[in-house]
Amino acid sequence: MVSAVFHSPLEASLPLPRAGEGRGEGKPQPRAEAAPHPNPLPRREKEQKPRAPLDLRAFWMRVLPPLAGFGLLLLIWEVVAMKSTTGFPTPAATWQQAVTVFSDPFYSKGPNDQGVGWNVLSSLQRVALGFGLAALVGIPAGFAIGRFEFLSRMFNPLISLLRPVSPLAWLPIGLLVFKGANPAAIWTIFICSIWPMVINTAVGVQRVPSDYMNVAKVLNLSEWKILTKILFPAVLPYMLTGVRLAVGTAWLVIVAAEMLTGGVGIGFWVWDEWNNLNVANIIIAIFVIGIVGLVLEFALIKLATAFTFEEVKS
Numbered sequence: 001m002v003s004a005v006f007h008s009p010l011e012a013s014l015p016l017p018r019a020g021e022g023r024g025e026g027k028p029q030p031r032a033e034a035a036p037h038p039n040p041l042p043r044r045e046k047e048q049k050p051r052a053p054l055d056l057r058a059f060w061m062r063v064l065p066p067l068a069g070f071g072l073l074l075l076i077w078e079v080v081a082m083k084s085t086t087g088f089p090t091p092a093a094t095w096q097q098a099v100t101v102f103s104d105p106f107y108s109k110g111p112n113d114q115g116v117g118w119n120v121l122s123s124l125q126r127v128a129l130g131f132g133l134a135a136l137v138g139i140p141a142g143f144a145i146g147r148f149e150f151l152s153r154m155f156n157p158l159i160s161l162l163r164p165v166s167p168l169a170w171l172p173i174g175l176l177v178f179k180g181a182n183p184a185a186i187w188t189i190f191i192c193s194i195w196p197m198v199i200n201t202a203v204g205v206q207r208v209p210s211d212y213m214n215v216a217k218v219l220n221l222s223e224w225k226i227l228t229k230i231l232f233p234a235v236l237p238y239m240l241t242g243v244r245l246a247v248g249t250a251w252l253v254i255v256a257a258e259m260l261t262g263g264v265g266i267g268f269w270v271w272d273e274w275n276n277l278n279v280a281n282i283i284i285a286i287f288v289i290g291i292v293g294l295v296l297e298f299a300l301i302k303l304a305t306a307f308t309f310e311e312v313k314s
Contacts, residue, residue, distance in 0.1 A: 089280040097280040098287075112272070114264055116285070120292060122264040126182070127250045130189025134246060138194040139239060142201025143231065152202070159198065167192035167253040171260060181261035188257045189250045196245040204238025205231055240304035247300055251293045266292075 074091050081090040089097070105117035145151050170191045174184030208231060216226050258267025266289060273281040 087279070089283065094280045094283050098284050101281065101284055111264065116266070116269065116288060119264055119266045119269040120288060123254050123258065123266045124292070126185050126258075126265065127189055127247070127254050130186040130254075131193050131247060131250050133186075134190045134193035134250075135197060135243065137190075138197035138242075138246075139201055141194075142198045142239070142242070143205055143227065143235070145198065146202035146205025146235075147231070152206075159195065163195045163199075167249075168256055168260070171257055175261075181263055185254065185257040185261050185265075188253055192253045193246040193250045196249065197239070197242040200238045200242030200245070201235060204235035207238075208234045237304065240300070244297065244300040244304060247296050248293065251289075251296060255289060 077091050081088045101116055105115040107115045108118060141155075145155050167188050171184055171188050174187035175181070178184050178187060212230050212234070213226075216230055221229070254265070255267035255270065258265035259271045262268050262271075266285060270282055270285045273279075273285065
């Protein structure tokens with residue numbers, strides 16, 4: 001019989017032993033290193049991603065509309081100043097006055113004669129105090145109203161009644177109760193800032209998915225755990241929106257309140273310049289009020305964006 005011998009592919013790939021190696025007559029020779037290629041291929045440089053071409057159209061669409069808006073404002077301003085017979089200042093005259101005003105914004109020549117910098121800081125201090133007190137009261141109140149149905153039914157009619165009242169209508173109450181212009185202005189800021197924070201926080205609590213609360217009941221979590229672990233993270237975007245709206249309202253109201261109460265502040269500065277018939281300074285104050293409000297709004301938008309979930313942002 002002829003027997004067939006099958007070899008493994010691995011055995012076939014092994015080199016055959018040299019003569020005498022199998023019998024121990026010689027030692028295995030080391031393998032010679034491969035000679036370098038006569039024409040080595042150049043190394044490929046790291047592939048660089050192609051740079052995206054500059055989209056000039058998108059750039060100009062972002063730049064031109066704001067410039068066109070400011071140009072239209074200046075044009076209307078110039079036309080009004082040319083047609084005016086009461087000495088309304090032109091943009092150029094107002095710019096020259098602004099250079100003079102901001103060359104020394106922190107001068108002080110008495111309680112009723114201070115630079116625009118001190119007036120802005122005084123107004124911001126009142127806004128910070130009134131707004132801070134409103135946050136300390138309004139945010140916990142919003143959590144409680146949104147969490148408990150009894151409190152919601154109890155306070156919703158009061159909020160609906162008092163919220164539409166003009167903030168300046170509360171100023172005489174503050175003057176009567178606190179016997180001072182500065183506490184009355186802070187009280188006005190407080191009463192106008194509290195409503196956006198209460199309402200937005202309560203709405204955020206009421207919109208927490210019921211599944212979250214059911215899980216809390218199953219786990220038998222305490223009220224503090226529910227507040228800190230479930231409600232606060234879910235309500236934070238709504239709460240920050242209320243804070244942003246409250247700050248904008250507070251900055252609007254403080255100017256009018258300071259016009260009526262006097263003292264140091266940007267509102268009082270506007271009224272004092274009107275008594276001196278210095279219209280250029282009034283226009284400068286208007287731009288200062290707008291720029292400060294814009295900075296506050298931008299800062300709070302950035303804060304809200306940093307703590308807001310993606311699905312809420314969109």
